[in-house]
């Protein structure tokens with residue numbers, strides 16, 4: 001568990017992070033969401049002490065990170081930097097091997113684990129001998145993720161890990177990412193300014209503005225019980241889409257005979273209404289099921305909006 005207690009950071013007399021507190025629970029993906037300059041990256045970097053907090057405390061599993069050696073602290077934290085952060089003069093193979101070499105893994109183990117991760121992240125093996133600038137932005141980001149995952153540390157900090165991807169590739173990566181076995185037991189803090197990404201990946205979201213946390217909650221809580229007008233307005237543009245994405249078939253099942261829809265189309269109760277509708281809309285034979293689901297969603301929605 002990561003606990004951030006009343007943490008602040010001031011740059012040139014201006015607060016970049018202003019007395020924030022939150023907790024990332026074990027094995028959850030907590031998203032820090034906010035517009036450019038609101039203090040997300042600074043917050044993330046304070047957790048692995050790339051930036052030292054001016055005040056407040058950060059605890060990992062109850063231990064203050066100030067009381068730990070920086071190198072030892074960072075060994076237990078995978079970090080995916082904004083724009084991949086790969087060493088430009090190292091090959092991809094060397095970039096991925098940096099931490100395993102510090103941990104004195106034998107060459108065979110490094111090679112096997114690297115190949116396994118490349119495969120899972122859909123990167124061809126021939127990238128290994130290339131330099132970062134010989135890869136696309138999206139490929140570089142996947143390498144950045146492989147590098148952060150290889151040592152299997154229990155905590156993962158990710159700064160805009162999919163920022164270089166277009167929206168279509170992003171949607172694919174999000175579902176791949178969520179199903180990666182390597183992530184299942186990790187506590188993950190992910191920074192993004194992309195509202196849809198936050199809703200697709202975050203179990204909880206901290207919405208930040210001007211160095212402060214405005215609201216922390218599940219996507220449903222943030223959407224249906226916004227703390228103030230700022231939160232409401234922040235999601236106004238994407239609101240309907242987000243509502244379809246946060247509602248699962250489990251949420252709407254009491255409004256339909258969902259067994260039919262779930263069984264017939266191989267959905268699960270966790271499938272979002274959005275994904276189910278997308279699948280149903282791809283074939284005109286499913287028009288009836290599509291309409292049943294829309295109606296159920298509308299009935300469910302009426303009860304959420306207070």
Ligand SMILES: Nc1ncnc2c1ncn2[C@@H]1O[C@H](COP(=O)(O)OP(=O)(O)OP(=O)(O)O)[C@@H](O)[C@H]1O
Nearest residue numbers: 011012016034035036037038039040041042043193
């Ligand atoms: N090293 C630094 N020196 C001075 N000011 C800084 C430094 N790092 C960040 N800042 C300032 O602190 C504020 C917060 O920056 P931060 O990078 O944490 O924001 P962010 O939410 O991650 O933004 P982005 O999404 O654009 O990366 C900004 O006003 C930024 O200009």
